[in-house]
Amino acid sequence: MEVLKIATAGSVDDGKSTLIGRLLYDTKSMTDDKLEAIERTSKQKGYDYLDFSLATDGLVAEREQGITIDVAHIYFSTPTKSYIIADTPGHVEYTRNMVTGASTSQASIILIDARKGVIEQTHRHFFINNLLRVKDVIVAINKMDLVDFSEEMYNNIKTDFEELMEKRDYQDQNITFIPVSALKGDNVVNRSEHTPWYKGQTLLEHLEELDQKDVYNTGTPRFPVQYVIRPKTEDFHDFRGFAGKVYGGELSVGDEVVVLPSMTRSKIKDIYFYNKEYQTAPRRSSVTITLEDEVNVSRGDMLVKVDDLPTMDKQLTATVSWMDSDNFTPGGKYVLQHGVNKVLAKVDAIEHKINPDYSGIEENVTSLQMNDIAKVHLRLNKPIFYDRFKDHRTNGSFIIIDSRTNTTAGVGFIE
Template sequence: MTGTADTTSRSLLRFATAGSVDDGKSTLVGRLLYDTKSVLADQIEAVERASVDKGMSTPDLSLLVDGLRAEREQGITIDVAYRYFGTPTREFVLADTPGHVQYTRNTVTGASTAELAVLLVDARNGVVSQTRRHAAVLSLLRVPRLVLAINKIDLIEYDQAKIADIEREFTELTRSLGFTDDAVQVIPVSALVGDNVAFRSDNTPWYTGPTLLEHLESVPVDGPDIAAPFRMPVQYVIRPRNGAESRSADASLGDLHDYRGYAGQVASGTVRPGDEVVVLPEGHRTTVSEVRTADGPLAAAGAGLSVTVLLADDIDAPRGALIAAASDVPEVTSEIDATLCWLAEKPLLPGARLLLKHGTRTTQVIVGTLGSRLDTERVSYAAAPEKLEINDIGRVSLRVADPLPVDSYARVRTTGGFLLIDPPTGNTLAAGLVGDPLAAVPAAG
């Protein structure tokens, strides 16, 4: 599982870690980096020296990842840290998110693009309030797959019965949040000594499942955006130019001189030449004549690939427009019912005038009524608040100045998501999800 390999055939998995304070996230990430030989020798030596100075008999692998000065001084993780590592079979982008309640908003940021989340619990404490809070956020963000890493099993002497009780309680929680059993994997680990992280442990002969690294290497990476209908926000319009400038700038288009290409990243689904599409919000229908990258034409392009699409008809599709499958068209609307994860210190009040960024388009928005607020500790909806405070998750109604083509977030994450922005500063205030991704969550009794 270690060493070097040709990366051209390796798939990519984006995943996030979450969990309560002191559950061992930083140590687990450090263990993954250490066991996959993804850190330099001098870094390991520095950690070993620091661990000896602290009187530790084993290396404090959390030092490999808690790089911020404030984190090292306080011994906590306070920001999202992105790590990159790989094995011969897969490359990984890991978002290590904080555990404190006041940094729940950072978990939203780190998990928003994740295809899998590793949620840690301390085997001595089991499922706690922050476990429930993070599980609710991960369900809200429609993270497709979830791993419960029951950490510090060495401190409970590898008690199989206690681990089974934690698994049972967590399974009940994930079922109530809409996760299917096959989307959840429970793995007992010890990040400190390495049990079942990268290598199978002799201390858990009763555990027959994969190690954490085996699961990360083998879990399917075809997320829900692959199977969703085709969507591509237009990032840039490529128009014909004359002479040497045209041949230099648009060399991939060969001898084409009378064309208009629409560049962007495929947000969901797949596009092929011959597909019928609609350009929104105007609603013009046409056919895809060609799909290209800098390397030449493609037979098909799937979610995540940046391409230039050529259309059969000369229609207006400016930056901010959305090219979508004509067979499955998103709703174009000025009224949006949404769920907000409020990220700012300043509270949100009804009537606020903000900016809304959806795909490559930004427009003005007025906040209408505030609906119910999610109690992430009890995993239930409470009565509508007068305002949304930092880290609150609540239902809102919005009215945008320009009609937008939107999907429900539960169906297409990219076109179902948006940001609310403060007009004077440009700061991000909230992450928004069209519809109610937690519709199955009960109201508080």
């Protein structure tokens, strides 16, 4: 079954949890025992409505404070698709959570309160979706019931948002506007009687039809080797299989490939998925590849097509989203993980900080704090084989690991 991952960001006031709850409820994805638990707790708290945030805010601290502090995953399905929602908090201090949620999603829902219109938070959500190159953005204009389902209000908000769209650099992004009332259920799963002027699809109808065309298939296959399989059994005495996942395009038996960094050439002999052989490994399949020649290949090496080499360099410029409580400073040394490959990195310079709401840049910045986004220059101890993030989402991104704490301290998008 097809799986669609969706990121949502917003605060409690936007009705985000209500929207998710509505999707679960109207698609009958919420089981009776979970629903009863929500009813019971809502009642205890004295609410006269069902507080669906109780289903998504899984930690004690979150329920106590009535906030979402982490990325939560919510699952629901229809007969055609399985959906995974990465639900993140929307305030500026949770920028890192939003970046994390968007990194694994193909689509994103931005919620706007119809009474408030486009606000600073909307700018930030849209900025992050652009930075991460999320293909489909759905702008759900919520609480339409509180503005009498006014077409004029809807159109005004749409016009404001369209102004924002001119500032983005990822122009190929699909953007769809939908007027909804999550609380009352209008245009979420079922069509609303209150918006005869709206001719578009409901939120779920739109999601069901998404992803017809695989835009991340750039036709540039990259195969980072994760693990070398050498069974050394009688039947497979000389078997040397390179296990990994195919990114960006597909690879086929007979393709001429180069092994990086050794630059050795060979041809793909076989492609295995478990115990069966295949002619072609599509994008995002986890396969095992054997080569015609005996080539020395180890974890972190990469197989690419001969006429399609990535950049091999020890210096790079990237936009970094910082996620750690310890600051990022010029001169700092880190471990850089690019796919499955790890190298050492030194911060050469911070060029400028980028305000994550389209309000411009800040120069002369001496360090980055948690949730800052900036353009930086890094120097590596060994070359990595990369593409620009705008050309290749996987091979153009990396994480930064603080070797003192081992924590994942930041993420970078290569220019």
